Amino acid sequence: MTTRSLTRRRVAKTALATTALVGMPFVRGAHAAGSLSIGFWDHWVPGANKATEDLVKEWGEKEKVETKIDYITSQGNKLLLTVAAEAQAKSGHDILAFSTWLPAEHAERLEPVNDLMEPLIKQNGAVNATVEYLGKQGGKWLAVPATVGSQIKGPCSRIDLMKQHAGIDVQAMYPAGAEPKAENWTFDTFLKAAEACHKGGNPFGIGLGITSDSVDTIGAVFHGYGAQLVDAKGNITVKSDAVRQALDYYKRLMAFLPPDVPAWDDASNNKWLVSGRGAMIMNPPSAWAVAKRDAPQVAEQCWTHGMPAGPKGRYAPFLPFFWGVWNFGKNKSAAKSLLLHMSQPSAAEKMVAASGGYDLPSFANLTTFKTWAEEGPPKGTLYHYPNPYNHQVLSIAAAPAPPKIAVQIYNQGLMTKMAVRHFQGEAIDKTIAWAESELEGFMRT
Amino acid sequence: MADIAVPRAGTAVGAGGRASLHRLMQRKSTIAFLMALPLILVISLLVAYPAFYSIYLATLNKSMERFVGLGNFSFLFGRETFWLVVKQSCIFAITAVIFKALIGFVVAHFVHNIPAKGQRKWRGMLLVPWVIPPAMSTLAWLWLFDPSYSAFNWILAIFGIDPVPWTGNAHWARFAVILVNIWVGAPFFMIMYLAALKSVPEQLYEAAAIDGATWWQRIWYVTLPMMRNIIAITALFSLIVTFANFDIVRVLTAGGPLDYTHIFATWAFRVGIESGDIPLGASVSLFMVPILAVAAWFILRDINQRGNEA
Numbered sequence A: 001m002t003t004r005s006l007t008r009r010r011v012a013k014t015a016l017a018t019t020a021l022v023g024m025p026f027v028r029g030a031h032a033a034g035s036l037s038i039g040f041w042d043h044w045v046p047g048a049n050k051a052t053e054d055l056v057k058e059w060g061e062k063e064k065v066e067t068k069i070d071y072i073t074s075q076g077n078k079l080l081l082t083v084a085a086e087a088q089a090k091s092g093h094d095i096l097a098f099s100t101w102l103p104a105e106h107a108e109r110l111e112p113v114n115d116l117m118e119p120l121i122k123q124n125g126a127v128n129a130t131v132e133y134l135g136k137q138g139g140k141w142l143a144v145p146a147t148v149g150s151q152i153k154g155p156c157s158r159i160d161l162m163k164q165h166a167g168i169d170v171q172a173m174y175p176a177g178a179e180p181k182a183e184n185w186t187f188d189t190f191l192k193a194a195e196a197c198h199k200g201g202n203p204f205g206i207g208l209g210i211t212s213d214s215v216d217t218i219g220a221v222f223h224g225y226g227a228q229l230v231d232a233k234g235n236i237t238v239k240s241d242a243v244r245q246a247l248d249y250y251k252r253l254m255a256f257l258p259p260d261v262p263a264w265d266d267a268s269n270n271k272w273l274v275s276g277r278g279a280m281i282m283n284p285p286s287a288w289a290v291a292k293r294d295a296p297q298v299a300e301q302c303w304t305h306g307m308p309a310g311p312k313g314r315y316a317p318f319l320p321f322f323w324g325v326w327n328f329g330k331n332k333s334a335a336k337s338l339l340l341h342m343s344q345p346s347a348a349e350k351m352v353a354a355s356g357g358y359d360l361p362s363f364a365n366l367t368t369f370k371t372w373a374e375e376g377p378p379k380g381t382l383y384h385y386p387n388p389y390n391h392q393v394l395s396i397a398a399a400p401a402p403p404k405i406a407v408q409i410y411n412q413g414l415m416t417k418m419a420v421r422h423f424q425g426e427a428i429d430k431t432i433a434w435a436e437s438e439l440e441g442f443m444r445t
Numbered sequence B: 001m002a003d004i005a006v007p008r009a010g011t012a013v014g015a016g017g018r019a020s021l022h023r024l025m026q027r028k029s030t031i032a033f034l035m036a037l038p039l040i041l042v043i044s045l046l047v048a049y050p051a052f053y054s055i056y057l058a059t060l061n062k063s064m065e066r067f068v069g070l071g072n073f074s075f076l077f078g079r080e081t082f083w084l085v086v087k088q089s090c091i092f093a094i095t096a097v098i099f100k101a102l103i104g105f106v107v108a109h110f111v112h113n114i115p116a117k118g119q120r121k122w123r124g125m126l127l128v129p130w131v132i133p134p135a136m137s138t139l140a141w142l143w144l145f146d147p148s149y150s151a152f153n154w155i156l157a158i159f160g161i162d163p164v165p166w167t168g169n170a171h172w173a174r175f176a177v178i179l180v181n182i183w184v185g186a187p188f189f190m191i192m193y194l195a196a197l198k199s200v201p202e203q204l205y206e207a208a209a210i211d212g213a214t215w216w217q218r219i220w221y222v223t224l225p226m227m228r229n230i231i232a233i234t235a236l237f238s239l240i241v242t243f244a245n246f247d248i249v250r251v252l253t254a255g256g257p258l259d260y261t262h263i264f265a266t267w268a269f270r271v272g273i274e275s276g277d278i279p280l281g282a283s284v285s286l287f288m289v290p291i292l293a294v295a296a297w298f299i300l301r302d303i304n305q306r307g308n309e310a
Helices: A008-016 A049-063 A075-089 A114-124 A129-135 A159-166 A187-199 A212-224 A241-254 A268-274 A286-294 A332-342 A345-354 A370-374 A403-411 A414-423 A428-441 B015-057 B071-077 B080-113 B116-131 B134-145 B151-158 B170-198 B202-210 B215-243 B247-252 B264-274 B278-286 B289-309
Strands: A035-041 A066-072 A095-098 A144-152 A155-158 A280-282 A302-304 A315-324 A393-395
Touching: A035 A049, A035 A075, A035 A144, A035 A332, A049 A066, A049 A332, A049 A345, A066 A075, A075 A095, A075 B264, A095 A144, A095 A332, A114 A144, A114 A332, A114 A345, A129 A144, A129 A315, A129 A393, A144 A332, A144 A345, A155 A159, A159 A187, A187 A241, A212 A241, A212 A280, A212 A315, A212 A393, A212 A414, A241 A414, A241 A428, A268 A280, A268 A286, A286 A302, A345 A370, A403 A414, A414 A428, A428 B080, B015 B278, B071 B278, B080 B116, B080 B170, B080 B215, B080 B264, B116 B170, B134 B151, B134 B170, B134 B247, B170 B215, B170 B247, B202 B215, B215 B289, B247 B264, B264 B278
Parallel strands: A035 A066, A035 A095, A315 A393
Antiparallel strands: A095 A315, A144 A315, A155 A280, A155 A302
């Protein structure tokens, strides 16, 4: 097979003209341009991988590039281990999926993708500050935010139970097809609702373990109080009134949660909702999708909506996935060409549709696809999932600490541990002193 | 054995014969070495190389760009969580090994006393926990201990007993991980002790019976001394494996709640892979190597000395 390399110049040239070239082939000509190996995250929504498979196939045929896709599960940390192994071996896939913190962790080994991101932002709208925080360092874009796997972990409430116990009509607060009317949806209202649902026998299912769902929720609450453990410059700022307020709030909230929440993992809250025991969980629509299959009467009562607002703003946990290219990759130009293809609005729409609305593009102009408006039952249940009115700030726990510190705060569940220690009776000063000592350990370079 | 060259009758065994025999033996050892070479290579590749590579990693700084010598270890010694992990690893390994040894010893005696006809069936059944991959069997235990839907709690509820936070409370979580480790590991002790019991000469028990030894005296003065070597080797082997355990804790509690069930391997994974500090993770996982090596040296020396005395 005759091969022709894709040059950097070609990529740059095409990227600059992205808007005009949407839907047009990147490498034109009859010759093939080598082969490309891709490691995508293995989607847990059945059939969702088909969208990426089709898009890659379509691009490969057009560009005469032989493609090979590996779908790598995140179960058992397989994706994390694959990334670590490839980084150590300096060999691996030409394109690889990187979960939330991994681009920053491997910044030195990733090929800059500014030549893709700048035109994509012009075309698809701005990315939120969290994507920038995680995917860009010192003006260098480390990876392209992926639609597949990116998610907001806002509340998924039971319409009936919230009305019955707390007197809150979540559909009226977040009406399908219209702007949110959630001025009164604050931390105080949330706490009262948690208390009412607890009394009514359907407590909120908010975990306090150290897995992602638990950490994301507490992270959003800390942001709502303006509480930072470490500031953007890397200074430890845990001894603050804001941190005390956030811990105090969580202590009051925990009294209305199931007693075993410190042991919850990412499956526990899903089970809590699907079993019909809880009035609310914090999750992307995967729990609702499982309920649709296993407990349709529960799914019909689910409504995904925005987070309550704290004194310093309304923050929702956002976990983007990225697609990155190793700087030791063998076919970087072709990889970038494919990433450009995968980041087009039409491609994003296909991925969103294939995932039943689970996947989220990170670009501002791509939050109003019809999938979110039409998915149900109940119809419109996902309308507010992609934050179409920028009603809340998309954030990640442990930000704005430098990512190499933040990833340790996040993965070691420092905030949830603080909350549990304080809830179990430890004096707040002691909890904060313990956290400060842990943070000192995270400052290693 | 066919390996030994037997001189024919009437043939003088001179210096030349000895030399050729020597050459023959040399050739055989060469062949033996060549036959073992693939295994040596596999061990070098899969055991020796990773071991030395992890030692190398443990001497680097977090970004793996600078040699820091023993800096990672001195950093660890200043961390409260590290000493918590050391304490827990010791509690976990020592408690589990003691109970595995006790249960294995008792069950081995029961099985030994079962008539030969049905013994095989019992041996097979008792080995089941040990032959199932621990990650799989621990999943089943996880469902039994599930925070919200524990089968054990369901049974307790029938008797009006409050639910137990099996994995949500530090002490219960420690109990749970140790219990599962004992469940998985006790059959190994049982089968080793059973083999040892079968090798104790029956005459010793007969002599003890003639001397009027009680049941306990027979155990103390006959069985235990005869099993001493196998007990030492089994305990050492199990101690090393239990200290290095990963799957049971990872699946059951992931080190929680509040890090109270972390052991070396799970914390090394959390620090090294999940939190992006591979050198520190390597240092955590290597911390026990010198301690276990010294323990192994003493135990093996003791066994060797006893072997020489015999």
